[in-house]
Amino acid sequence: MGFEGIGASVKRKEDGRFLAGRGNYVDDMRQTGQLHAVIKRSDRPHAKILSIDTAAAAAAPGVVAVYTGADMAAEGIGGLPCGWQIHNKDGSPMAEPPHPVLAVGKVRHVGDSVAVVIAETRQQAKDAAELLVIDYEDLPAIASVRDAVAPGAARVHDEVADNQCYDWHIGDKAIVDAAFARAKHVVKLDLLNNRLIPNAMEPRAAIGDCDVAGNYTLYTTSQNPHVIRLLMGAFVLHIPEHQLRVVAPDVGGGFGSKIYHYAEEAIVTWAAGKLRRPVRWTAERSESFITDAHGRDHDSTAEMALDEAGNFLALRVRSLCNMGAYLSTFGPAVPTYLYATLLAGVYKTPAIYAEVRAVFTNTVPVDAYRGAGRPEATYLLERLVDTIAHDTGLDRVELRRRNFIPADAFPYQTPVALQYDSGDYVATLESALKAADWAGFPARRRAAAARGKLRGIGMSTYVEACGIAPSHVVGSLGARAGLYEVAEIRVHPTGSVSVFTGTHSHGQGHETTFAQLIAAQLGVPMSQVDVVHGDTAKIPFGMGTYGSRSLPVGGSAIVKAVDKIIAKGKKIAAHLMEASVDDIEFKDGKFTVIGTDRSKALAEISLAAYVPHNYPIDELEPGLDETAFYDPKNFTFPGGCHICEIEIDADTGVPHVVNFVAVDDVGRVINPMIVEGQVQGGVAQGIGQALIENAVYDSAGQLVTGSFMDYNMPRADNVPNIHVGTETTLCTHNPLGVKGCGEVGAIGSPPAVINAVVDALSDYGVRHIDMPASPQKIWSIIQAGRPALAAE
Amino acid sequence: MPQVSLTVNGKAHKVEVEGRTLLVELLREKLGLTGTHVGCDTSQCGACVVHVDGNSTKSCSMLAIQAEGCSITTIEGLAKADGTLHPMQEMFREHHALQCGFCTPGMVMSAIDLVKMHPQGLSEAEIREGLEGNLCRCTGYHNIVKAIAAAWPLMHGHAMPAAAE
Structure with a gap:
C-alpha cells in the first residue's frame, strides 16, 4: 500500500468494475416481467395536436x-416543476408556463413528448409507435432568441406576452452610466455564446417499478436522486417520500444534463403503477439530442468604460438568453445568478450593471451545462479584455495585471453581490505564462509563418463560483430548494467504515477521493472504506452533484460527520481507559490518553460501541454512526489562467490547438490525478465549444445538428495534450479549504482559444470571431483580409 | 425465427434472433453481456466496439446473423480467468484513462486492435487518429492516449521503436 493520504494520486477504486465491463448502468439492469416504453416525439417545432389515434x-x-x-391529465398528474423563480425588474415573478409530462393540446419543440407506447419488447414498442396517427396543425415557430423578441413574433405560450420569461437586472445603473459618461475610452463588443448539447456518452434511461403495496422504485440516470424524488414525488405523481425510492446507479457522465427532472422519469414510474409491472425506457442518441437540456445560447453586448491608463471604470452588459420551449429545473437561474454575478471576474471594476432578458423559443429547454453561466460570463469578459487591448493598443497581459483584484484584497466584495474569499490571480497568471513560454511565442510565430501557418496565442484569467451556496441566500434569490449536503458515517463493529453521501459520482471518482479523505481523517486504510451514493433508500438525504459542489459541500459534510464520530469515540475511549475525555486525543486512527502510551484503536472503540459490555451506557447510546448536514457559508471561488496556442492553416482555415496550459486554483487538492483529469476533460469541452461544437436550429425550428454525424463532438485529434498546473490558495470558509475542480476547464478555456484565434488572424484586420471558430469562418476572414494585406 | 451460432468469449452459443437484431443487442439482451454499451444510433461513438474474429468492430453496425460462425470477444472476455487484467485495461487504470466508464469498454477494445495493427510502433498523432471512431466526453483523451502508448510495449513485449514515439 503506497501513500494514500490527502495529496496522493491514488488510483481509482471504481475502475476495476468499469474496466471489466461490470459497471451497473441503468440500461444494464434487468427486472422480472419488465415492459419497454417508447415515447413518440414531436417532429414539429410548434403545432396544435388536433387528434391522436392510438387504436x-x-x-x-x-x-x-x-x-x-x-390520460395523464385525467389522473391529475402535475407538470414538471421549475426549481428556481426569478423576479423581473419590477418585482413581479417570471412567466412560468406549464410543462406537461406528455403534451396536452400543443407541441412546442421537436422532441416534445406526445405519447408513450408500452410493449413486451422494445422492438414491439418501436413498431407500434410508428402506428400512432397524430393530426397536427402547424403553428409558426420561434427558432432563436432574436426571433422571439422580434415585433409581432408568434407566441410559444399563448399566455406569455413577447415570449418573455423574465427581464432581470443586477447592479447600479446610475453609477455605471455616470462612469461611462466620464470615461476616456469605451470599448464595446457584441458576442454570441453558442448553444451546446451536453452529450454525456451514456444516453438517459429510466426504469419504473411498483410493488403490490404501492411502493415505487425509479432507477434513473440522475446526478441527484433525492432531488428527483422530491420533485417527481411531491409535484408530479403525488407519491410520498416513504413510498418512492430513487436509485441512480453508475451513471455515464452528466455535465449538468442529468440534474433535471425529465418527463420520462415520471412516465415510467406512473405507468409502472398502472400496469404493476416494471417499465423501462432508454433514450436513443437521436432522442437525447432533442430531449436532453441544452446549454449556453446567449446573445450579448458588453461595454467597458476605461480611464486613460486602462483602468476599468465600469462594465455594462445586456444579454438575451434562451430558455427553450419550457423551463427546465434550474434553467432560469443560469443566466442570472450563475452568470451576471460573475461579471466582475478577476477584476476590480468598481461598477457593473447587467440586464438579462430570458425568452421562450420552440427549442429544447436550456439549462446548466458544465460551468452553467460562468463560462458565459468568463467568455464575455475575457473576449472584452482582449478587445480592449486590441482597440487601445495596451498589452493584454499588462491590462489584466493592472485590473486584477490584488491578492491582499480578499475577502473582496464585488459590485454584483458575490464576496470572493480567497485567490491570487497573479500567481496563476505567472505560473501559466511560464508553463506556456509566453515570452518565447514571437519566435514560434515566425517559425510557423515560415511553414505557411498562422500562429496565435491567447489567454483567459478567470474566477468562478462553486459549491452553491448558503441555503438562506439562494432561497432569497429564488431557489426553491436548500443547497446543503449530507453525510452519514458508519463505523462498523470491526472498524471498517461506510460513508453514505448525498452527492453523486458519474465520473468524478468520489469512491476514491472520499475514501481517501475519510481514510486520512480516521486513520484507516482506504481499502476499509466504502463510499455509498445514489440511492434514496440508503442515504439520509442529499442534493446531488453539480456546480463542482461535491467536495466543497459534500466533503465538508463528511468532515463534520467524522468530527462527530471522533467526539463520540473519545467518550468511549475515556471510559475504557478510565481517563477524562479532555485528556483523549485522536491521531492516526488511535485514541490516546495524552502524555501516556495508553491508547485504543478505532476498531477497539467501534467494537465496544456495538458490544457495549464495558460502556458508559448511562451517558452514551451504543453504536458508532453519525450523520451531518453541512450548509455552506459562501460559494467557493476557483480561478486561474488558461493559455492556448493555435496554428491555422492559411490555405484551408483549419485551426489546430498546438498547446494548452491550464493553471488553476482549486483550493486544497485531495487527489491530483483526479483533479488533472477533471481539468483536461473540461478543457476538451471548452475547446469543443470554441472551435467545433454548435447546436444549430434552422429558421423553421428543426434541429439541424441532431446526431453525432452533424454535431461536432471533440475527438482525440481535435484536442492536444493539456498541461495542468495548480496554484493554491485555500478556501477560507470550509473545513477542507477546497474550492471545486469539475468546471474550471470548461469555464477558463473557450476565451483562451478564441483569443488565440483572433491573435493568429491579427494581420487580417479581425477584431472578433464568434464561436465556433470553424474553418469556414476563419477561411472567409483570411480571404477577405488578403487583398488589404497585399496592398500594404 | 433465425438462429445464429457463434462463440463469445470462448463459449459457444446458439441464439434465436430476429433478422433485424444487431450484434450488440444479441450480446446485451440475449447473453446478458452488458459491458458492451450503446452510446449512439449512427455508428459514431464506438462504445459498442468488440472484436469479431480478432478485428475491432462496432457491434451496432453488424446484424447478429452476420456473426454466424464468428468468434467474438467482448470487454468481459479480456481479463484472464484469475482476474488478471489485459495490459490495456491495466494501463487505462494506471493512467486514469477513464472517468464515467461508459466509453471505456469500446475504447479499450479499439485500443487493443490499434496497438496490434501497429507492430512498428505508434506515434501520439497515430494514436489520436486511430481513435477517430471512439468518443469520450470525460477525459479530453489526454490520459487515454498516454495509456495506449504505455500498453504498446507491454503488448508487444519490447520497447516501442524510438522513431515511432
Missing part, C-alpha cells in the same frame, strides 16, 4: 398500453 398502435403485437397527455 392501431394499441392493437399491435405485444403492446400492453398506449398513453397520451390526456
Whole structure:
C-alpha cells in the first residue's frame, strides 16, 4: 500500500468494475416481467395536436398500453416543476408556463413528448409507435432568441406576452452610466455564446417499478436522486417520500444534463403503477439530442468604460438568453445568478450593471451545462479584455495585471453581490505564462509563418463560483430548494467504515477521493472504506452533484460527520481507559490518553460501541454512526489562467490547438490525478465549444445538428495534450479549504482559444470571431483580409 | 425465427434472433453481456466496439446473423480467468484513462486492435487518429492516449521503436 493520504494520486477504486465491463448502468439492469416504453416525439417545432389515434398502435403485437397527455391529465398528474423563480425588474415573478409530462393540446419543440407506447419488447414498442396517427396543425415557430423578441413574433405560450420569461437586472445603473459618461475610452463588443448539447456518452434511461403495496422504485440516470424524488414525488405523481425510492446507479457522465427532472422519469414510474409491472425506457442518441437540456445560447453586448491608463471604470452588459420551449429545473437561474454575478471576474471594476432578458423559443429547454453561466460570463469578459487591448493598443497581459483584484484584497466584495474569499490571480497568471513560454511565442510565430501557418496565442484569467451556496441566500434569490449536503458515517463493529453521501459520482471518482479523505481523517486504510451514493433508500438525504459542489459541500459534510464520530469515540475511549475525555486525543486512527502510551484503536472503540459490555451506557447510546448536514457559508471561488496556442492553416482555415496550459486554483487538492483529469476533460469541452461544437436550429425550428454525424463532438485529434498546473490558495470558509475542480476547464478555456484565434488572424484586420471558430469562418476572414494585406 | 451460432468469449452459443437484431443487442439482451454499451444510433461513438474474429468492430453496425460462425470477444472476455487484467485495461487504470466508464469498454477494445495493427510502433498523432471512431466526453483523451502508448510495449513485449514515439 503506497501513500494514500490527502495529496496522493491514488488510483481509482471504481475502475476495476468499469474496466471489466461490470459497471451497473441503468440500461444494464434487468427486472422480472419488465415492459419497454417508447415515447413518440414531436417532429414539429410548434403545432396544435388536433387528434391522436392510438387504436392501431394499441392493437399491435405485444403492446400492453398506449398513453397520451390526456390520460395523464385525467389522473391529475402535475407538470414538471421549475426549481428556481426569478423576479423581473419590477418585482413581479417570471412567466412560468406549464410543462406537461406528455403534451396536452400543443407541441412546442421537436422532441416534445406526445405519447408513450408500452410493449413486451422494445422492438414491439418501436413498431407500434410508428402506428400512432397524430393530426397536427402547424403553428409558426420561434427558432432563436432574436426571433422571439422580434415585433409581432408568434407566441410559444399563448399566455406569455413577447415570449418573455423574465427581464432581470443586477447592479447600479446610475453609477455605471455616470462612469461611462466620464470615461476616456469605451470599448464595446457584441458576442454570441453558442448553444451546446451536453452529450454525456451514456444516453438517459429510466426504469419504473411498483410493488403490490404501492411502493415505487425509479432507477434513473440522475446526478441527484433525492432531488428527483422530491420533485417527481411531491409535484408530479403525488407519491410520498416513504413510498418512492430513487436509485441512480453508475451513471455515464452528466455535465449538468442529468440534474433535471425529465418527463420520462415520471412516465415510467406512473405507468409502472398502472400496469404493476416494471417499465423501462432508454433514450436513443437521436432522442437525447432533442430531449436532453441544452446549454449556453446567449446573445450579448458588453461595454467597458476605461480611464486613460486602462483602468476599468465600469462594465455594462445586456444579454438575451434562451430558455427553450419550457423551463427546465434550474434553467432560469443560469443566466442570472450563475452568470451576471460573475461579471466582475478577476477584476476590480468598481461598477457593473447587467440586464438579462430570458425568452421562450420552440427549442429544447436550456439549462446548466458544465460551468452553467460562468463560462458565459468568463467568455464575455475575457473576449472584452482582449478587445480592449486590441482597440487601445495596451498589452493584454499588462491590462489584466493592472485590473486584477490584488491578492491582499480578499475577502473582496464585488459590485454584483458575490464576496470572493480567497485567490491570487497573479500567481496563476505567472505560473501559466511560464508553463506556456509566453515570452518565447514571437519566435514560434515566425517559425510557423515560415511553414505557411498562422500562429496565435491567447489567454483567459478567470474566477468562478462553486459549491452553491448558503441555503438562506439562494432561497432569497429564488431557489426553491436548500443547497446543503449530507453525510452519514458508519463505523462498523470491526472498524471498517461506510460513508453514505448525498452527492453523486458519474465520473468524478468520489469512491476514491472520499475514501481517501475519510481514510486520512480516521486513520484507516482506504481499502476499509466504502463510499455509498445514489440511492434514496440508503442515504439520509442529499442534493446531488453539480456546480463542482461535491467536495466543497459534500466533503465538508463528511468532515463534520467524522468530527462527530471522533467526539463520540473519545467518550468511549475515556471510559475504557478510565481517563477524562479532555485528556483523549485522536491521531492516526488511535485514541490516546495524552502524555501516556495508553491508547485504543478505532476498531477497539467501534467494537465496544456495538458490544457495549464495558460502556458508559448511562451517558452514551451504543453504536458508532453519525450523520451531518453541512450548509455552506459562501460559494467557493476557483480561478486561474488558461493559455492556448493555435496554428491555422492559411490555405484551408483549419485551426489546430498546438498547446494548452491550464493553471488553476482549486483550493486544497485531495487527489491530483483526479483533479488533472477533471481539468483536461473540461478543457476538451471548452475547446469543443470554441472551435467545433454548435447546436444549430434552422429558421423553421428543426434541429439541424441532431446526431453525432452533424454535431461536432471533440475527438482525440481535435484536442492536444493539456498541461495542468495548480496554484493554491485555500478556501477560507470550509473545513477542507477546497474550492471545486469539475468546471474550471470548461469555464477558463473557450476565451483562451478564441483569443488565440483572433491573435493568429491579427494581420487580417479581425477584431472578433464568434464561436465556433470553424474553418469556414476563419477561411472567409483570411480571404477577405488578403487583398488589404497585399496592398500594404 | 433465425438462429445464429457463434462463440463469445470462448463459449459457444446458439441464439434465436430476429433478422433485424444487431450484434450488440444479441450480446446485451440475449447473453446478458452488458459491458458492451450503446452510446449512439449512427455508428459514431464506438462504445459498442468488440472484436469479431480478432478485428475491432462496432457491434451496432453488424446484424447478429452476420456473426454466424464468428468468434467474438467482448470487454468481459479480456481479463484472464484469475482476474488478471489485459495490459490495456491495466494501463487505462494506471493512467486514469477513464472517468464515467461508459466509453471505456469500446475504447479499450479499439485500443487493443490499434496497438496490434501497429507492430512498428505508434506515434501520439497515430494514436489520436486511430481513435477517430471512439468518443469520450470525460477525459479530453489526454490520459487515454498516454495509456495506449504505455500498453504498446507491454503488448508487444519490447520497447516501442524510438522513431515511432
